[in-house]
Amino acid sequence: MRSGFLASLAFALATQPGAASPHPPQQQGERIASSWTTTTISGEGQSRGYVEYQKYCSACHGEGVGRPGTIALQAKYKDALPALLDKRTDLTPQLIKMYVRNGITVMPNFRKTEISDPELDRIVAYLTRNNRP
Amino acid sequence: MTMRVPPGVTPSTFSAALEQFEKAVGRNWVFTSDDDMETYRDSYSPFWHEQADRIPSAAVAPDSVEQVQAVVRIANAYGIPLWTISTGKNLAYGGSSPALSGSVVCDLKRMDRIVEVNDKNHYALVEPGVSYFDLYRYIQEHRLRVWIDPPDPGWGSPVGNSLERGGGRTPMGDHFASVCGLEVVLASGEVMRTGMGALPGAQTWQQYKYGFGPYVDGLFSQSNFGIITKMGVWLMPEPEAYREGRVSVPKHDDLVPFVDTLSYLMNSHIVRGTMLLESPVLGYRQSQGGSVLDLPGGPSIAETEAIGREKNLAYWSMLLHFWGPPRVIDAQWEYTKEKFRAIPGASFQDGRAYGFPVELGETDNVQRVYLGIPNLSVFALIAGGQGHMDFSPIIPMTGEAVFEVLKVFGSAYAEMGVPPKNQFFALPWTFFPRSFVLLFGLPVTHNIEQNRENRKVFQRLVEVAAQHGWGEYRTHVAFMDLVRSVYSWNHHALGRLHETIKDAVDPNGILSPGKSGIWPRQLRRSRA
Numbered sequence: 001m002r003s004g005f006l007a008s009l010a011f012a013l014a015t016q017p018g019a020a021s022p023h024p025p026q027q028q029g030e031r032i033a034s035s036w037t038t039t040t041i042s043g044e045g046q047s048r049g050y051v052e053y054q055k056y057c058s059a060c061h062g063e064g065v066g067r068p069g070t071i072a073l074q075a076k077y078k079d080a081l082p083a084l085l086d087k088r089t090d091l092t093p094q095l096i097k098m099y100v101r102n103g104i105t106v107m108p109n110f111r112k113t114e115i116s117d118p119e120l121d122r123i124v125a126y127l128t129r130n131n132r133p
Numbered sequence: 134m135t136m137r138v139p140p141g142v143t144p145s146t147f148s149a150a151l152e153q154f155e156k157a158v159g160r161n162w163v164f165t166s167d168d169d170m171e172t173y174r175d176s177y178s179p180f181w182h183e184q185a186d187r188i189p190s191a192a193v194a195p196d197s198v199e200q201v202q203a204v205v206r207i208a209n210a211y212g213i214p215l216w217t218i219s220t221g222k223n224l225a226y227g228g229s230s231p232a233l234s235g236s237v238v239c240d241l242k243r244m245d246r247i248v249e250v251n252d253k254n255h256y257a258l259v260e261p262g263v264s265y266f267d268l269y270r271y272i273q274e275h276r277l278r279v280w281i282d283p284p285d286p287g288w289g290s291p292v293g294n295s296l297e298r299g300g301g302r303t304p305m306g307d308h309f310a311s312v313c314g315l316e317v318v319l320a321s322g323e324v325m326r327t328g329m330g331a332l333p334g335a336q337t338w339q340q341y342k343y344g345f346g347p348y349v350d351g352l353f354s355q356s357n358f359g360i361i362t363k364m365g366v367w368l369m370p371e372p373e374a375y376r377e378g379r380v381s382v383p384k385h386d387d388l389v390p391f392v393d394t395l396s397y398l399m400n401s402h403i404v405r406g407t408m409l410l411e412s413p414v415l416g417y418r419q420s421q422g423g424s425v426l427d428l429p430g431g432p433s434i435a436e437t438e439a440i441g442r443e444k445n446l447a448y449w450s451m452l453l454h455f456w457g458p459p460r461v462i463d464a465q466w467e468y469t470k471e472k473f474r475a476i477p478g479a480s481f482q483d484g485r486a487y488g489f490p491v492e493l494g495e496t497d498n499v500q501r502v503y504l505g506i507p508n509l510s511v512f513a514l515i516a517g518g519q520g521h522m523d524f525s526p527i528i529p530m531t532g533e534a535v536f537e538v539l540k541v542f543g544s545a546y547a548e549m550g551v552p553p554k555n556q557f558f559a560l561p562w563t564f565f566p567r568s569f570v571l572l573f574g575l576p577v578t579h580n581i582e583q584n585r586e587n588r589k590v591f592q593r594l595v596e597v598a599a600q601h602g603w604g605e606y607r608t609h610v611a612f613m614d615l616v617r618s619v620y621s622w623n624h625h626a627l628g629r630l631h632e633t634i635k636d637a638v639d640p641n642g643i644l645s646p647g648k649s650g651i652w653p654r655q656l657r658r659s660r661a
Contacts, residue, residue: 059287059508060512065510066498066508066509068513068516075517105517107176108177111169111240
């Protein structure tokens with residue numbers, strides 16, 4: 001059994017300190033959410049694969065705090081490979097499809113009703129766009 | 134490839150049923166291959182590499198209520214068990230896998246229409262395949278002044294999570310309490326609407342829950358009495374502001390007045406949303422190789438309090454949350470401090486504050502669920518693991534109950550010989566009104582022996598909890614029979630009523646056999 005990781009985790013959640021310094025409410029302003037994956041993605045000037053990658057993958061594999069896929073890959077590869085999947089140049093279509101359909105560690109499987117085969121093909125095309133021939 | 138078939142169904146009958154399913158939903162939306170079935174198994178299964186792992190025989194994915202009706206009628210005609218999922222992300226409770234291996238998954242993910250979002254009366258009407266991410270994006274795109282309440286993982290659906298009676302973090306955190314109006318396909322294939330929806334031309338289906346006569350919506354939560362194809366859900370008006378404040382108390386026995394005060398403030402709607410009880414000093418004790426729990430022969434209260442004084446660590450602490458106009462939530466925080474000041478040594482710390490709408494920086498690590506923003510950051514905490522199964526008993530909202538929980542589960546782990554590092558536990562949450570819920574995961578792995586050990590621990594925790602009057606609010610498909618068995622008051626009177634209803638509304642037992650331990654008559658006999 002792994003060394004009480006979840007027990008530690010559960011309790012880590014219970015002991016995280018409060019915010020160190022409060023800051024005043026921000027001004028009312030233009031409704032612009034962050035680039036968190038939940039925002040609308042216009043996709044203007046971008047490939048459909050990019051847009052679909054943002055929609056389906058970036059909540060875990062994007063930039064910013066709390067992205068579990070990015071955190072896990074950073075821990076796995078240190079600086080040997082980019083933690084961001086869309087900066088990689090060595091991912092093969094077979095590998096991407098295997099992970100999406102079968103999952104890996106805490107990443108679950110994704111069904112065809114969630115990400116269709118054509119959508120997955122476009123995501124693969126986006127993630128392999130900079131691969132060397 | 135050997136064709137999997139549902140239990141008791143011949144290959145030829147199953148082939149005929151699959152052909153009918155294809156006619157109903159289209160060939161592309163009936164799945165039978167081994168590769169496709171891999172995507173319907175539980176990614177966090179506690180039965181990896183074991184015969185008992187729940188694998189479906191096929192999946193069928195209707196796109197409309199009419200197609201759901203057709204699927205149900207075909208299942209009835211051919212005796213095919215259907216296991217219904219919404220987005221299929223019920224991870225830690227079974228994911229998209231059925232309770233009965235060989236069931237056909239009825240996958241509603243394609244039904245992803247957002248029928249309406251109203252930011253004047255603050256509700257939405259959605260189909261089962263709509264995820265929290267989808268609903269949030271829709272609200273952003275349409276610039277509506279309304280918040281959703283996402284559970285920690287945002288890829289689930291309001292329909293699935295609410296019907297499982299899940300929880301979120303904002304004042305709308307008790308998700309089933311926010312349900313207003315269901316559209317249900319019954320086992321007969323007939324479609325029905327609940328509440329005001331039973332009135333042709335109803336104008337208040339999402340405004341008034343109860344309609345006329347018996348209120349039946351609860352019968353469709355954690356149940357297998359129908360398939361929900363639309364659901365009304367109440368939303369929160371976008372608040373003007375949000376702020377946090379932390380309350381800490383120094384001594385062990387302070388927890389009794391602490392929880393009494395919390396309970397008063399929550400039930401008075403001055404403090405709202407979901408909080409977690411924390412203990413900095415017990416966290417320190419655990420970091421030094423000890424246990425959070427009270428183990429037989431473990432450190433005394435006096436010794437632990439002494440550590441707290443030496444390290445300047447509170448015994449108990451909680452981060453409180455406030456939503457509303459700034460001057461209202463400032464007053465609520467001031468009043469909260471006033472009430473907690475009755476506990477000698479209570480201390481306070483102002484927390485984050487936001488006005489809305491807000492643009493969050495990418496480095497701002499506020500828990501976005503408190504701001505109604507769905508995300509998946511909770512998985513960052515378990516990255517590298519293989520998954521988990523959640524143990525989640527409801528306990529009284531009192532300090533005395535927390536003391537008893539620490540002793541009871543401490544003794545249980547000690548009796549099982551589980552060392553402190555593997556004593557999975559977390560202090561209680563306030564996901565639901567009037568009670569606490571413990572919520573922590575036991576790991577699942579791809580190692581058969583480790584999974585067997587953890588399943589034994591899980592079973593023992595359920596039994597020990599039940600012996601003390603604590604029962605789970607929800608559980609993994611692997612433990613539904615077990616948990617149902619402990620809800621046994623008066624010779625299982627409630628469970629027998631569930632079976633009576635099941636037999637009446639689903640006489641062929643085709644809808645989600647085994648859900649919440651409710652089995653159709655023919656499978657009850659074979660399992661007895």
